[in-house]
Amino acid sequence: MNEIYHIPAMLRETIQGLNIQPDGLYVDVTFGGGGHSRAILDQLSEQGKLYSFDQDLDTLQNVMHQDNWQFVHSNFRYLRNFMDYYGVKQIDGLLADLGVSFHHFDCPERGFSFRFSAPLDMRMNQTGGKTAADILNTYSEEDLARVLYIYGELKNSRQIAKKIVKARGQKAIERTEELVEVVMGKTPSVPLQGGKDGQELDIPAGAKKDLARLFQALRIEVNDEMGALREMLLAAKDLLKPGGRIVILTYHSLEDRMVKNFLRSGNLEGKIEKDFYGNILSPFKVIEKGLTASEEEVERNPRARSAKLRVAEKIV
Ligand SMILES: C[S@@+](CC[C@H](N)C(=O)[O-])C[C@H]1O[C@@H](n2cnc3c(N)ncnc32)[C@H](O)[C@@H]1O
Numbered sequence: 001m002n003e004i005y006h007i008p009a010m011l012r013e014t015i016q017g018l019n020i021q022p023d024g025l026y027v028d029v030t031f032g033g034g035g036h037s038r039a040i041l042d043q044l045s046e047q048g049k050l051y052s053f054d055q056d057l058d059t060l061q062n063v064m065h066q067d068n069w070q071f072v073h074s075n076f077r078y079l080r081n082f083m084d085y086y087g088v089k090q091i092d093g094l095l096a097d098l099g100v101s102f103h104h105f106d107c108p109e110r111g112f113s114f115r116f117s118a119p120l121d122m123r124m125n126q127t128g129g130k131t132a133a134d135i136l137n138t139y140s141e142e143d144l145a146r147v148l149y150i151y152g153e154l155k156n157s158r159q160i161a162k163k164i165v166k167a168r169g170q171k172a173i174e175r176t177e178e179l180v181e182v183v184m185g186k187t188p189s190v191p192l193q194g195g196k197d198g199q200e201l202d203i204p205a206g207a208k209k210d211l212a213r214l215f216q217a218l219r220i221e222v223n224d225e226m227g228a229l230r231e232m233l234l235a236a237k238d239l240l241k242p243g244g245r246i247v248i249l250t251y252h253s254l255e256d257r258m259v260k261n262f263l264r265s266g267n268l269e270g271k272i273e274k275d276f277y278g279n280i281l282s283p284f285k286v287i288e289k290g291l292t293a294s295e296e297e298v299e300r301n302p303r304a305r306s307a308k309l310r311v312a313e314k315i316v
């Protein structure tokens with residue numbers, strides 16, 4: 001396999017944030033290409049243990065063969081269930097490097113990228129669930145507009161939703177190039193470009209920013225990324241032992257806001273509880289408040305540009 005599956009973002013800072021105890025028990029809920037997992041394992045003794053989750057079966061090409069490592073093919077929303085299954089009551093640290101890997105964008109047939117002709121799939125877990133095409137062809141105009149506005153921060157979300165609903169009345173929107181043409185105001189009945197999986201599409205430079213937001217919004221909805229994150233954060237809070245670290249890399253403002261609020265307050269609403277003296281009552285002490293990649297890293301790996309690192313320590 002020649003493809004680079006993924007280049008881990010902020011690797012040194014992430015490992016520092018975890019403050020790894022060699023005999024400790026760690027969970028990497030987003031295995032991907034395994035870059036972060038390998039760096040964690042390098043710090044663990046034979047008595048230590050790492051569980052790595054990923055819902056994407058393609059990540060199996062990156063598995064390692066070590067007794068102190070366990071791969072879990074699952075959505076990380078089931079973190080608690082799997083830790084129960086493995087008899088784990090407490091963990092010393094958890095890492096979540098959210099979102100998709102390079103592999104998803106570089107694998108045209110998965111439909112994550114508007115750069116290539118492909119079926120509109122976008123599922124990280126290819127074994128089930130609704131695809132982006134299902135959403136585009138079945139959601140009401142109102143629901144489509146909501147998804148595009150909230151997850152893509154698209155100001156013209158209503159206009160785009162209207163175009164989608166109008167176009168699908170003539171023909172279901174099934175491929176990336178069809179969606180691109182619809183939002184750019186063309187008819188999808190005769191694909192003007194693409195048509196063959198993996199064929200590069202000729203996208204005008206001016207359209208790329210909005211298309212990136214549109215595809216991001218659909219991807220988040222397809223994979224219920226915010227729902228999974230919520231469930232995982234709550235489970236992580238219960239599983240972490242006092243002194244244990246939670247380290248999260250976020251890539252867009254919505255997930256970053258949720259993580260920031262959760263690590264400050266210990267609850268998903270971000271509601272800060274204070275004691276009689278005005279001291280914040282939170283199960284976490286915030287260690288790192290949104291560190292970004294160094295210029296040198298971004299030059300080497302431009303996709304690290306949007307990464308934000310947050311670290312907290314469980315105190316009670
Ligand atoms: C940014 S990549 C992680 C890259 C990894 N840190 C590395 O060093 O290669 C995110 C990975 O998490 C997986 N993923 C995203 N959301 C998930 C979820 N809810 N449950 C399980 N895996 C998930 C994706 O399939 C992808 O492989």
